[in-house]
Amino acid sequence: xxxxxxxxxxxxxxxxxxxxxxxxxxxxxxxxxxxxxxxxxxxxxxxxxxxxxxxxxxxxxxxxxxxxxxxxxxxxxxxxxxxxxxxxxxxxxxxxxxxxxxxxxxxxxxxxxxxxxxxxxxxxxxxxxxxxxxxxxxxxxxxxxxxxxxxxxxxxxxxxxxxxxxxxxxxxxxxxxxxxxxxxxxxxxxxxxxxxxxxxxxxxxxxxxxxxxxxxxxxxxxxxxxxxxxxxxxxxxxxxxxxxxxxxxxxxxxxxxxxxxxxxxxxxxxxxxxxxxxxxxxxxxxxxxxxxxxxxxxxxxxxxx
Numbered sequence: 001x002x003x004x005x006x007x008x009x010x011x012x013x014x015x016x017x018x019x020x021x022x023x024x025x026x027x028x029x030x031x032x033x034x035x036x037x038x039x040x041x042x043x044x045x046x047x048x049x050x051x052x053x054x055x056x057x058x059x060x061x062x063x064x065x066x067x068x069x070x071x072x073x074x075x076x077x078x079x080x081x082x083x084x085x086x087x088x089x090x091x092x093x094x095x096x097x098x099x100x101x102x103x104x105x106x107x108x109x110x111x112x113x114x115x116x117x118x119x120x121x122x123x124x125x126x127x128x129x130x131x132x133x134x135x136x137x138x139x140x141x142x143x144x145x146x147x148x149x150x151x152x153x154x155x156x157x158x159x160x161x162x163x164x165x166x167x168x169x170x171x172x173x174x175x176x177x178x179x180x181x182x183x184x185x186x187x188x189x190x191x192x193x194x195x196x197x198x199x200x201x202x203x204x205x206x207x208x209x210x211x212x213x214x215x216x217x218x219x220x221x222x223x224x225x226x227x228x229x230x231x232x233x234x235x236x237x238x239x240x241x242x243x244x245x246x247x248x249x250x251x252x253x254x255x256x257x258x259x260x261x262x263x264x265x266x267x268x269x270x271x272x273x274x275x276x277x278x279x280x281x282x283x284x285x286x287x288x289x290x291x292x293x294x295x296x297x298x299x300x301x302x303x304x305x
Contacts (some may be wrong), residue, residue: 033105063210166207
């Protein structure tokens with residue numbers, strides 16, 4: 001059973017959350033990406049709440065700007081430090097320390113930063129197709145392949161991105177799924193879940209629920225350089241902002257069109273205790289495609305001493 005609730009945080013942000021399992025049990029927290037929402041984790045929330053799979057308390061927040069979570073109007077409100085603050089406050093509300101933080105896509109960007117800055121908040125980190133900031137900056141700066149693969153980022157920062165994404169019943173967004181891997185999982189029922197998130201509040205214009213997600217891209221300089229904008233080429237991060245000391249599992253779908261396999265090359269330079277598994281035949285949407293496989297690998301990681 002999946003419960004939903006609104007969690008008010010001390011700094012004035014409210015996160016809408018989905019959860020399974022009893023409060024007081026060890027906590028797994030799951031962070032989604034764009035253009036998704038917390039519901040993508042439902043199968044894993046239910047799986048890990050069962051006694052035979054650990055009996056965890058499983059929580060998946062909608063990040064700020066998504067679904068019913070707070071959606072500040074200012075683009076600057078979507079910078080990394082604010083996103084990290086949200087999740088650290090939610091962890092405090094759930095007992096103060098996670099058994100594991102699990103994250104995909106933009107959720108992973110938050111998780112990499114949180115694991116670097118506040119490792120005391122979790123025992124383990126699990127990342128699913130979300131590039132480490134060190135390797136991502138390298139590839140965006142130096143790799144024409146990555147620059148081309150990430151060109152969509154410069155579309156999403158356009159002031160009219162939400163309106164264009166909403167055209168023709170979200171034609172471009174459905175293509176994100178189908179062009180990046182067939183998406184046989186994209187049933188009409190799943191589409192309705194996505195529409196419910198993307199439509200935003202009742203009475204709003206189509207695409208109103210996409211403003212926050214697009215603001216993640218607008219707020220971040222980590223994108224392909226253009227003639228007008230240096231993007232990632234203008235970003236330098238000191239090594240101390242890139243290292244992760246926690247035991248870390250990285251599952252990497254090898255057919256990810258947006259995030260090619262080169263992004264995991266050299267990852268061990270930043271992550272001291274790394275378990276990396278390359279997954280052939282899987283795409284960026286591996287959580288939808290192979291939820292059982294992700295659960296199996298995550299369970300093995302959680303049982304590791």
